[in-house]
Amino acid sequence: MSTPPLTAPPSAPRLSFEPGRRLPAWAPRFLxxxxxxxxxxxxxxxxxxxAGAGSAYLEVLTPVVMWAPAVAVVILHFAFGRPVPLLTWAGLRGAPFKRIVGGIAALLVLMLAVPAAVIGLAAAFGFVEFSPSPEASGLAVWVLPLIAATMLLTLGEEFAWRGYLASTLAPWGFWRSAAAIGAFWALWHLPLTAAYAVGGVSSWREVAATTVNLFLAALVLAGVRYLTRSVWPAVAGHAMLNTVLVFAYSNLMTDxxxxxxxxxxxxxxxxxxxxGAAAVLVGSLAARRARNRATS
Known part of the structure; x- marks a missing residue:
């Protein structure tokens, strides 16, 4: 199979989040x-x-695997003849700094509100108890630095998922493209969560719950990506999932x-x-923004 020349064609498709357009010709095979x-x-x-060999080695490999999507996208981008501007298509540049900061701030508020609502409602229904650990106050001060550090890892995933792939599938419209990427993202995590269940680190019910959680969180991250036209808020939001939510559910309620x-x-x-409510809120704003741009 011959590959296209490694030069961007003059008619490289324009980055657009408006629905109703056709996917770029190269996109189906790339995907x-x-x-x-x-x-x-x-x-x-x-x-x-x-196969039962133990899952401890996966903890060492996880940071490497988180960069695999970005590496794969870059390799394929050049193999397909650089069909689009790489950094712009991946959402790394092109958006105003003010919009990026606003998107990250809005996500931080959301990532604080979600566990507060979940724990509060679950406690009200009697499913869990609000039970702050003795270490909670001491650990809380490390959450923001951990978000910044974790972004070094989540950038590797978001460069692909809410970056390059979101731009490529944007002609599908927000809900269809976000759901497709979110479903594949959850599927991609499934062997890892299943491996931990086989090794006894977690349970199979946690595998099921995590899969649904990943899909719903993906819709929120995709919505902010569409609203800001930048992948950086999604990078930060993904890092918040791994820090803010882990802190809240590990230290503020029963196990x-x-x-x-x-x-x-x-x-x-x-x-x-x-x-689901958060996804509907953010997704509706993103879908409406796309429709307004398409008709303006």
Whole structure:
């Protein structure tokens, strides 16, 4: 199979988040190759753990794997003849700084509000108890520095998911493209979460809950990406998922993993309802913005 020349064509498609356009001609094959590469990679890395060899090695490899989507996108971008401006298409540049900061600030408020609502409602229904740990106040001061540090890892994922792929699938409109990317993102994590379940680190019900959580969170991250036209808020938001939410659920309530079945699924139903509401709010704003731009 011959590859196109490594020069950007004069008619490189314009970055557009308005729905109703056709996907770029190169996009379907690019997306298929990317999907196959990602699933093959995570499947190969998790295969020993899924076969019962233990999952400890995955903790070491996880930071490396988080950069795999970006590396794959860059390699394919050049293999397909640089069909678009790489950094702009990935959302790394082109948006006003003020809009980026505003998007990150809005996400921080949302990432504080979501666990507060989840814990408060779940406690009100009797599924969990509000139970701050003795270490909570001391650990809280480290959350913001950890967000900044974690962004070094989440950039590797978001460069691809809410960056390059979001721009490529933008002609599908917000909901369809965000759902497609979110579903694949959750699927991509499934071998890893399943490997931890096989190794006894977590349970299969946690695998199911995490898969749904990832999909709903992906809709929120995609919405902010559309609203700001920058991937940086999604990078920060992904880092907040791994820091703010982990801190809140680990230090401010009873251990969800130890809950009986009824309370566990009740708690997760509350969590999904809150995340669903957040996704509808952010996604509706993003979809309306896209429609307004298309008709203006």
């Amino acid at each position: 298929i190759v990317f999907a196959v590469l990602m699933l093959a990679l995570v499947g190969a890395l998790c295969a020993p753990a899924l 969800a993993a130890a809950l009986p079945a009824g309370a566990y699924w009740g708690y997760n139903a509350v969590s999904w309802a809150v995340w």
